[in-house]
Amino acid sequence: xxMTSQYDVLAIGNAIxxxxxxxxxxxxxxxxxxxxxxxxISAAEGEALYAAMGxxxxxxxxxxxxxxxxxxxxxxxxxxxGRVADDQLGQVFRHDIVSAGVHYATPPSPTGDPxxxxxxxxxxxxxxxxxxxxxxxxxxxxxxxxxxxxxxxGILYLEGYLWDPPTPRAAMEKAIAMARGQGRKIAFTLSxxxxxxxxxxxxxxxxxxxxxxxxxxxxxxxxxxxTDDLAVAMEAMAAQDCISVITRSEKGAVVLAGxxxxxxxxxxxxxxxxxxxxxxxxxxxxxxxxxxxxSLPDCARAGCIAAAEIIGHYGARPEADLKALIGSELG
Amino acid sequence: xxMTSQYDVLAIGNAIxxxxxxxxxxxxxxxxxxxxxxxxISAAEGEALYAAMGxxxxxxxxxxxxxxxxxxxxxxxxxxxGRVADDQLGQVFRHDIVSAGVHYATPPSPTGDPxxxxxxxxxxxxxxxxxxxxxxxxxxxxxxxxxxxxxxxGILYLEGYLWDPPTPRAAMEKAIAMARGQGRKIAFTLSxxxxxxxxxxxxxxxxxxxxxxxxxxxxxxxxxxxTDDLAVAMEAMAAQDCISVITRSEKGAVVLAGxxxxxxxxxxxxxxxxxxxxxxxxxxxxxxxxxxxxSLPDCARAGCIAAAEIIGHYGARPEADLKALIGSELG
Numbered sequence: 001x002x003m004t005s006q007y008d009v010l011a012i013g014n015a016i017x018x019x020x021x022x023x024x025x026x027x028x029x030x031x032x033x034x035x036x037x038x039x040x041i042s043a044a045e046g047e048a049l050y051a052a053m054g055x056x057x058x059x060x061x062x063x064x065x066x067x068x069x070x071x072x073x074x075x076x077x078x079x080x081x082g083r084v085a086d087d088q089l090g091q092v093f094r095h096d097i098v099s100a101g102v103h104y105a106t107p108p109s110p111t112g113d114p115x116x117x118x119x120x121x122x123x124x125x126x127x128x129x130x131x132x133x134x135x136x137x138x139x140x141x142x143x144x145x146x147x148x149x150x151x152x153x154g155i156l157y158l159e160g161y162l163w164d165p166p167t168p169r170a171a172m173e174k175a176i177a178m179a180r181g182q183g184r185k186i187a188f189t190l191s192x193x194x195x196x197x198x199x200x201x202x203x204x205x206x207x208x209x210x211x212x213x214x215x216x217x218x219x220x221x222x223x224x225x226x227t228d229d230l231a232v233a234m235e236a237m238a239a240q241d242c243i244s245v246i247t248r249s250e251k252g253a254v255v256l257a258g259x260x261x262x263x264x265x266x267x268x269x270x271x272x273x274x275x276x277x278x279x280x281x282x283x284x285x286x287x288x289x290x291x292x293x294x295s296l297p298d299c300a301r302a303g304c305i306a307a308a309e310i311i312g313h314y315g316a317r318p319e320a321d322l323k324a325l326i327g328s329e330l331g
Numbered sequence: 332x333x334m335t336s337q338y339d340v341l342a343i344g345n346a347i348x349x350x351x352x353x354x355x356x357x358x359x360x361x362x363x364x365x366x367x368x369x370x371x372i373s374a375a376e377g378e379a380l381y382a383a384m385g386x387x388x389x390x391x392x393x394x395x396x397x398x399x400x401x402x403x404x405x406x407x408x409x410x411x412x413g414r415v416a417d418d419q420l421g422q423v424f425r426h427d428i429v430s431a432g433v434h435y436a437t438p439p440s441p442t443g444d445p446x447x448x449x450x451x452x453x454x455x456x457x458x459x460x461x462x463x464x465x466x467x468x469x470x471x472x473x474x475x476x477x478x479x480x481x482x483x484x485g486i487l488y489l490e491g492y493l494w495d496p497p498t499p500r501a502a503m504e505k506a507i508a509m510a511r512g513q514g515r516k517i518a519f520t521l522s523x524x525x526x527x528x529x530x531x532x533x534x535x536x537x538x539x540x541x542x543x544x545x546x547x548x549x550x551x552x553x554x555x556x557x558t559d560d561l562a563v564a565m566e567a568m569a570a571q572d573c574i575s576v577i578t579r580s581e582k583g584a585v586v587l588a589g590x591x592x593x594x595x596x597x598x599x600x601x602x603x604x605x606x607x608x609x610x611x612x613x614x615x616x617x618x619x620x621x622x623x624x625x626s627l628p629d630c631a632r633a634g635c636i637a638a639a640e641i642i643g644h645y646g647a648r649p650e651a652d653l654k655a656l657i658g659s660e661l662g
Contacts, residue, residue, distance in 0.1 A: 022650070050426060051430075053426075053430060054430050054431075055391065055426070055427040055430050055431050055648055056423070056426065056427060057388055057389065057390045057646060058388065058390075059388045059389075060386065069386070087418075087419055088418055088419040088420050088445070088446075089419050092387070092389060095381060095382070095384075095386070096387060097386075099382075099384060099385050100385075114419070115419075315388060317386055319353070
C-alpha cells in the first residue's frame with residue numbers, strides 16, 4: 001500500500017497528554033468511576049479528580065496518536081492530525097510525536113480550551129480507567145484536514161473516540177470522502193463501548209461502506225451488534241466487505257477477511273503493569289506489518305507483540321525496541 | 332527530633348519537572364554534553380536540546396523535593412519551599428508533591444520565567460545526564476522563607492544545587508540563621524561536583540559551622556577537599572563536628588560521626604534503569620529513619636533501600652511501597 005504514497009498512514013485523533021497514577025479499586029468506588037472504562041469529563045471534574053489523585057507521571061497519549069507513534073518506531077511513515085492548544089502540554093504532545101518520527105503539522109489553537117489530557121488510574125491488576133478532558137481536541141475542524149496530506153497517505157486511520165465531539169466528527173467525515181475520492185484505504189477503530197453505544201448507526205454505516213479495515217475488542221464488537229455472544233458478533237462482522245480484527249486481551253486476536261478466519265495467540269507478558277494503549281499499539285503493529293506486505297496472521301502477530309510491550313510499563317508510547325522484538329519473532 | 336515539631340523536615344530546593352528520555356552515549360557526544368553530570372542551561376539551549384531529544388516522559392523532580400516526597404511515602408511529615416511559575420508544569424509539580432503528602436505553600440511566580448525543568452538523558456547503562464533550565468526556581472527569595480514554618484520543622488534540609496542562583500542562596504542563608512535561632516538541626520547535600528567547585532568556600536564554612544548532617548557522594552567529597560583520594564576526604568570530614576554521610580553507588584554508604592565510622596552495603600538492584608534521584612532518595616530514606624530514632628547504620632540501610640527502589644524505574648519519585656520495603660528489611 002505504501003509504495004506510491006508519501007505516508008503509509010494518516011491518523012486523525014485526539015491529541016492528549018496522559019496523566020498516569022496508581023490507584024486502588026476503592027478510590028474508583030469512592031469517586032463513582034466504573035473500572036476499566038473511558039469517560040469524558042469537564043474541566044471542573046478534571047480539576048477535582050486531579051486534586052484527589054496520587055502523584056502522576058505525564059506521557060503523551062491519544063489512541064490514534066499512540067498507534068502512529070508505534071508505527072514510526074517500526075519503520076513506517078505515519079502522519080497525524082489532531083489539535084492541541086498553545087501551552088506546555090501541547091508542546092509536550094508535539095515534541096513526543098514529532099521526535100517519534102511522525103509528521104505532525106496541525107497548528108495549535110491560539111485561544112480557547114487548554115490541551116486535552118486523560119487522567120488514567122491504574123489499579124494493581126494493570127487495568128486502566130480513563131477520565132478524559134478533551135479540551136482543545138474538540139476544536140479540530142474541517143479546515144485542519146489537508147487534502148494533499150490525505151491524498152499523500154496510503155491509509156486513513158480514524159479513532160471512534162473522536163466521533164463524539166461534533167466538529168471533529170464533521171472533519172473526519174470530510175477526510176473519509178477525500179480518501180475515498182483518492183482511492184485510499186480507510187481503517188477505523190471502535191475505541192470504546194461508550195463510543196459504539198453513542199454512535200452505533202454511524203459505525204455500522206461506515207463498516208458497510210467506506211471502511212476497509214476495522215479494529216475492535218470483544219466488548220466493542222458485541223456492543224456493535226447488540227449481543228452478548230462474541231460468535232454472533234464475529235459472524236456479523238465476517239459478513240462485512242472489510243477486514244475485521246478483534247482483539248481479545250490475553251486470548252490474542254482474530255482476523256476475519258473474506259471468509260478467512262485467522263486466530264493468533266497473545267504474546268507473552270512477564271508482568272502486566274498498565275494496559276493503557278494495548279489496543280492502540282496492536283493496531284500500530286498490525287498496520288506497520290501490513291504496509292510491509294506481510295500476511296494477515298503475521299500482521300496480527302506483530303500487533304500482539306507491540307501490545308505486549310506496551311502493557312509491561314506505564315504509558316502508551318513504546319519504550320523497548322519494537323522493531324527488534326517483532327523482527328526476532330517474525331523474521 | 333520530630334517529636335516537638337509540626338514537620339519533621341523543611342526542605343528548600345529547586346521546584347522542577349523532569350523530562351526523561353532514553354539516549355545513546357553518541358547523542359551526548361554530538362551535543363558536547365559530559366555524561367553523568369548536571370549542567371545549567373538557558374531557555375534557548377533547552378529548546379534546542381528538547382527539539383533534538385527523543386520522546387520523553389514527565390515526572391516531578393528537584394533534588395530536595397524528591398527527598399521529601401520519599402520521606403512522606405515513608406510516613407514522615409515533610410514541608411517544602413521552592414518556586415514554580417503559574418503554568419501547567421507548575422501545576423504538575425504542585426500536584427505531585429502535595430499528593431505525595433508534603434506541605435507545600437510557596438505561591439507560584441505570577442510573572443517571569445516558566446517553571447523549571449530538567450532534560451534528563453538516560454543512557455542504556457542507567458546513567459543520567461541532566462540539563463537544567465532553572466526558570467522560576469531562581470525567583471525564590473527571602474520573602475518565601477516563612478519563619479513560622481522554619482520554627483515548626485525539626486530539620487532544615489538544603490540542596491547545594493540551589494546555592495548557584497544568588498537570590499535563592501540569600502534565602503537559604505536567611506533560613507539557616509532562622510533555624511539556628513530556633514535550635515533546629517540543619518542538613519545539607521553537596522548535590523554535584525560543579526556546585527562544590529563553584530561554592531567550595533561557602534560549603535566548607537557551612538560544614539564547619541551550622542550544618543549538623545551532610546550528604547555527599549564520593550566525587551563531591553573529593554572535590555570538597557581537592558583530593559583524588561577518598562580516604563583523605565573522609566579523614567577531613569570525620570574531623571568536622573557533624574554527621575557526614577558518603578554515598579558510594581554500588582559500594583553502599585559510609586557514615587562518619589564523632590569518631591564512629593559505619594560502613595553499609597548497597598541494597599540489591601535487579602536492573603538499573605535510571606539512576607536519577609538515587610542520592611535524593613538515599614537522603615530521604617536516611618532522614619525518615621533518623622526522625623524515627625533509628626541508629627545511624629539503620630538510617631544508612633534505609634537510605635540504600637530507598638535509593639535501590641528509585642533506580643529500578645524511570646523518574647525520581649518512588650513507585651513501590653518504600654515503607655514496606657524498608658520495614659521488611661529493618662523491622
